[in-house]
Amino acid sequence: MMPIEIQARAITKSFGSHVVLRGVDLTIRSGEIVCIVGASGSGKTVLLDTLIGLLRPDSGQILAADHNGPPDATGHPPLKDLATVDPRELDMIRLHWAVVFQRNALFSGSVRDNLSLWLKEHTTLGEEEIVERARRSLQAVALDPDVVLDQDRDALSGGMAKRVAIARAIACDPLVMFYDEPTTGLDPMVGSAIHDLIWKTHSTPPPTSDEGFVFRDLGFVRPARTPGARRTTIIVTHDRDLLRRLAPRVIMLHRSGVCFDGRYENFGKSDCPPAQDYLRFMPVLHERAPL
Numbered sequence: 001m002m003p004i005e006i007q008a009r010a011i012t013k014s015f016g017s018h019v020v021l022r023g024v025d026l027t028i029r030s031g032e033i034v035c036i037v038g039a040s041g042s043g044k045t046v047l048l049d050t051l052i053g054l055l056r057p058d059s060g061q062i063l064a065a066d067h068n069g070p071p072d073a074t075g076h077p078p079l080k081d082l083a084t085v086d087p088r089e090l091d092m093i094r095l096h097w098a099v100v101f102q103r104n105a106l107f108s109g110s111v112r113d114n115l116s117l118w119l120k121e122h123t124t125l126g127e128e129e130i131v132e133r134a135r136r137s138l139q140a141v142a143l144d145p146d147v148v149l150d151q152d153r154d155a156l157s158g159g160m161a162k163r164v165a166i167a168r169a170i171a172c173d174p175l176v177m178f179y180d181e182p183t184t185g186l187d188p189m190v191g192s193a194i195h196d197l198i199w200k201t202h203s204t205p206p207p208t209s210d211e212g213f214v215f216r217d218l219g220f221v222r223p224a225r226t227p228g229a230r231r232t233t234i235i236v237t238h239d240r241d242l243l244r245r246l247a248p249r250v251i252m253l254h255r256s257g258v259c260f261d262g263r264y265e266n267f268g269k270s271d272c273p274p275a276q277d278y279l280r281f282m283p284v285l286h287e288r289a290p291l
């Protein structure tokens with residue numbers, strides 16, 4: 001079995017008297033692709049924000065693989081409790097993550113600034129390599145770098161901002177990708193390009209230090225990946241075409257808990273009521289669509 005990448009243990013989270021998550025357990029292993037689904041307001045974003053340590057659960061723990069130190073006795077990256085690591089250690093764990101937020105979270109400035117700042121701060125990549133990366137990432141989300149690179153964030157349409165946010169995450173070449181509603185608000189053609197990009201990014205092994213990807217502040221050398229190693233991808237989504245395209249592990253939230261957790265192919269056999277609603281709209285569960 002692959003090592004654990006991130007794990008939620010009995011997570012509970014409320015806002016006032018509204019219990020959003022009640023005793024949620026979740027284990028995501030390295031190389032998995034997981035979609036978190038559920039009705040609007042069911043707690044998908046709250047769960048994602050809790051997994052990445054932006055929200056503190058009221059009770060329960062989040063454990064995440066620490067890729068920066070030596071492996072533990074089992075040969076796997078040690079798991080760290082996000083509530084007990086110091087802020088610097090948390091930053092170091094997060095160096096291997098990239099997040100596409102539901103509201104994009106682009107910072108003020110140009111698209112170029114948004115795509116290059118993290119790489120400048122955290123890697124030893126040179127200026128030219130960074131611009132080259134930025135350009136390639138924009139092309140991957142079907143944006144023309146010559147047009148977009150020097151546009152200001154505030155000049156972007158909603159759909160463009162979403163694509164820039166995805167490009168920024170991809171440019172960081174992380175071990176773990178988190179996406180919150182990556183295709184919401186995009187037209188179907190662009191949406192389908194994003195589906196392909198998510199799959200391609202997931203299935204392409206991240207670069208190693210031998211390939212020049214060295215973190216500045218760690219003196220850290222990213223370990224060589226085993227051949228064929230995949231990244232870990234966690235996606236909050238409403239997009240049925242995305243589910244069909246990826247045929248992922250599906251986690252459905254309902255009434256503050258997980259009402260289905262299993263392979264996409266078995267989602268249709270779930271007796272969880274909202275899963276049945278979903279399936280009325282997509283009666284045929286295909287194998288993963290061919291590339």
Ligand SMILES: Nc1ncnc2c1ncn2[C@@H]1O[C@H](COP(=O)(O)OP(=O)(O)O)[C@@H](O)[C@H]1O
Binds near residue numbers: 046
């Ligand atoms: N910061 C907050 N303060 C109060 N309520 C919140 C906050 N964040 C989320 N909620 C509530 O938690 C519930 C789940 O929200 P969310 O996770 O954003 O849903 P979704 O599944 O659509 O992503 C909603 O009822 C929302 O109003």
Ligand SMILES: [Mg+2]
Binds near residue numbers: 044045046102
């Ligand atoms: Mg949400």
